[in-house]
Amino acid sequence: MSSGSKIFDRSLLRMRQQRARLLGPETFLLDHVADELAERLSAVLHSFDIAVDLGTPTDAVRRALAATGKITTIIAAEFATGFDRSFLRVGADEEALPFADSSLDLVTSALAFQFVNDLPGSLIQIRRALKPDGLLLAALVGGESLAELGEAVGAAESEIEGGISPHVAPFADVREIGALLQRAGFALPVVDSERLVVRYDSVFALVRDLRRMGATNILHERRRKPLRRATLKRATEIYIERFSDPDGRLRASFEIVWLSGWAPHESQQQPLKPGSAAQRLADALGTVEISTGEKPERSR
Numbered sequence: 001m002s003s004g005s006k007i008f009d010r011s012l013l014r015m016r017q018q019r020a021r022l023l024g025p026e027t028f029l030l031d032h033v034a035d036e037l038a039e040r041l042s043a044v045l046h047s048f049d050i051a052v053d054l055g056t057p058t059d060a061v062r063r064a065l066a067a068t069g070k071i072t073t074i075i076a077a078e079f080a081t082g083f084d085r086s087f088l089r090v091g092a093d094e095e096a097l098p099f100a101d102s103s104l105d106l107v108t109s110a111l112a113f114q115f116v117n118d119l120p121g122s123l124i125q126i127r128r129a130l131k132p133d134g135l136l137l138a139a140l141v142g143g144e145s146l147a148e149l150g151e152a153v154g155a156a157e158s159e160i161e162g163g164i165s166p167h168v169a170p171f172a173d174v175r176e177i178g179a180l181l182q183r184a185g186f187a188l189p190v191v192d193s194e195r196l197v198v199r200y201d202s203v204f205a206l207v208r209d210l211r212r213m214g215a216t217n218i219l220h221e222r223r224r225k226p227l228r229r230a231t232l233k234r235a236t237e238i239y240i241e242r243f244s245d246p247d248g249r250l251r252a253s254f255e256i257v258w259l260s261g262w263a264p265h266e267s268q269q270q271p272l273k274p275g276s277a278a279q280r281l282a283d284a285l286g287t288v289e290i291s292t293g294e295k296p297e298r299s300r
Contacts, residue, residue, distance in 0.1 A: 008115050010095075014079060017057055017214035026212035029254060030060045032196070033110045033139045038064035040258070041108075041137060046070070048105040048135070052077045053087075054126070055094045055112030057214065062087045065108065094122050099129040106130075109138040119172070123184035133265035136186065141215075142193050142255030143173040148243040149206065149252065153227075156235035160228065177259050186261025187268050193257045199249040203236045206252050 020026075038061075051071045053061050055078060062074050063086075077092035077099075092098055094109070094116045107126050116122050126136055172180075174193050181189035200206045210216050227235070243251045262268060 006117055008117055010093075010115065010117070013115055013214070016211075016216055020057075020212050020214035023212050025058065025214070026209045027058055027060060028198075029196070029213065029256075030056070030058055030111055033256060034060035034064040036258075037061055037108060037110060037137060037139060038068050040260075041065065041070060041106075042068050044070075044135065046133075046135065047072075049073065050104050051075065051106035051108065052099065052104050052129075054092065054097075054107055054109040054138075055079075056108070056110040057112065059086065061108055061110045071106065097122070097125045097129055101128045102131045104129050104131065105134050107134070107136045107138075109140075111139060111141060113138060113140040114142075114172070120180050120183060123180055123186070127184050127186055127261070127263055130263035132263050133267060134263040135260065136262075137260045139256050139258050140172075140177075142257035144193075144195060144253060144255035147253055148239060148250075149203075152203075152239035152242065153231075153235045155238050156231050157227075160231045160234055172257070174257055177257055181259060181261045184261075185264065187264040189259070189261040191257065191259045193255055196254045196256065198252050198254065199245065200252060201249060203239050203250065206250065 048071045050073050051065060052075045053065065056062070056076075057078075059076070062076055065071055065074055074087050076087045076089045077097075078089065079091065079093055090098065094112055095118055107130060113119060113122070123136075130136065174191050178189060178191040181191065200209075207216075239250060245251065
């Protein structure tokens with residue numbers, strides 16, 4: 001996700017997303033995120049004139065945003081086509097935004113940023129496109145997602161084939177996202193995460209859902225050949241051994257990382273300058289202030 005790196009094959013991502021639409025998309029994660037995003041936006045004491053929903057694979061977020069009544073115009077900015085025409089649309093890629101500086105009041109995105117090669121660059125572009133006191137509110141897949149699948153496949157490959165190839169994307173963690181928001185120039189950045197555990201009847205049911213999410217392996221360094229049948233069989237056995245519940249169903253974890261930040265504006269809360277406090281900390285704590293270089297007495 002750093003500038004200049006090519007971790008993800010984004011052309012392949014578009015093909016996988018198109019395949020998911022043809023298969024009939026699995027949207028339970030997106031629907032959950034859309035509802036939560038709308039709830040978080042409802043808690044913001046702002047209304048927004050122009051909002052852009054960036055890269056979200058379905059209209060779920062747009063519909064949820066419209067239901068809040070806080071936004072005048074919602075624009076879908078996406079590479080894909082084929083959804084209904086309920087919203088204004090503009091062709092866009094998360095890595096190359098077509099918006100003028102200070103032209104947007106709100107930018108949202110759901111489960112798209114995890115596949116961006118240059119996330120720092122995208123965040124900088126978003127901050128520039130926001131008007132002063134404009135808001136970014138987004139969710140992406142976090143680093144703890146599909147840990148069970150990665151462990152099972154990795155163990156099977158190591159055991160059967162003597163080596164490990166990448167299968168699960170190296171998603172960013174909470175601390176990295178917070179640092180990226182600050183580097184991009186956002187004010188009042190907030191990052192938090194939630195962990196969802198979904199249970200499946202089989203590993204194949206999990207893989208079927210991932211295909212219908214358009215979320216199968218798009219790493220540039222991915223293995224080009226399919227896994228050997230013996231490796232797949234052993235991966236399934238390991239998954240069942242390590243991650244099954246007493247009723248036989250299998251656990252799959254999804255981490256959702258939430259991020260928000262504001263384009264700087266003079267009306268926002270600012271940190272106090274050093275020495276500007278009206279009351280000394282020592283007075284507030286009821287202690288004696290010790291000047292620099294003076295050591296407190298020790299009792300024995």
